[in-house]
Amino acid sequence: MQGPREPDASQEDASEEVVPRAVIDDALTMVTPEHREVIVEVYLKGRSYAEVSAEIGVPTETLRSRNFYALKALRLAMDEIGATS
């Protein structure tokens, strides 16, 4: 496990569906605080799992599985907002 890497430009897909920033903000407010925390801290702020784990006292293994369920919850939230088809 390592910290977040910078996105690989070669893997960017112009066809990917990107919703407005406000939708992401809304979706983040609709998920649990734990799910919001792992997405914000480990991905959006680019902090390492180890750093966040030490700060909040949650094992890194738990954080990375929580990361998966957080993304699924965000997908449901975006569906509920109507941001995905």
Added chain:
Amino acid sequence: MNREGGSGTEHRELRELLGGHALEQLDGPDTDRVRDHLSTCPTCPSELAELEPVVASLRAARPNWEGISTPEPPADLGERVLGRVRAQQLTPKRPGTWARGALAATAVAAALVFAFVLGVRLAPEPTSPQVIPLDDLVLASGIEAEAGLVRHTWGTELQLRATGLTQGTVYTVTFVRDDGREFSAGGVIGVGQDPLTCSVNAGLPIEEASELTIADPTGAPVISADLP
């Protein structure tokens, strides 16, 4: 090897790595493990695909991330509120307790109006839920019904409109998960030939729901459907 490509524990671990994989957070060995798993697992590729719109949107938000944005009130709003209060203030003929009380009451009223207006402005726009119609309802004799499902983050909502449910009889509403476990969505009371319109909820994600059953007190289904 099970149908999901690997032992149950191994599959669960690799499935939960899909988040890190989608966000390009895994190291080389874990990336290779996930890729190998994706090449054989019948379910994980579709789960990964479901995450793609989320990942793309997060990726776009990341470079300028400064926290969840909330609209800020205008910087001069406080002074504008006070200005309105001052403008409405009448010069008291007899300065005293009454005048000070009136001024304070005016300020409180203005603050309440401001808070209400700000609350309305900050409230999210209501969105209409997307109802997934259930086209293949199995109905007992004498019952007519239309039904649809709504996906929620907290579970699944059933919207039902039916006639012919016996007046005063309590019917139970149950969702069945893929593995056979039942999730109650409560009950409804029949109103005879009058239209019954209701909405009930179950704490089961819509993706995991495979069957819906509305049964009479003997347990006999009167409305049922296999879910998409």
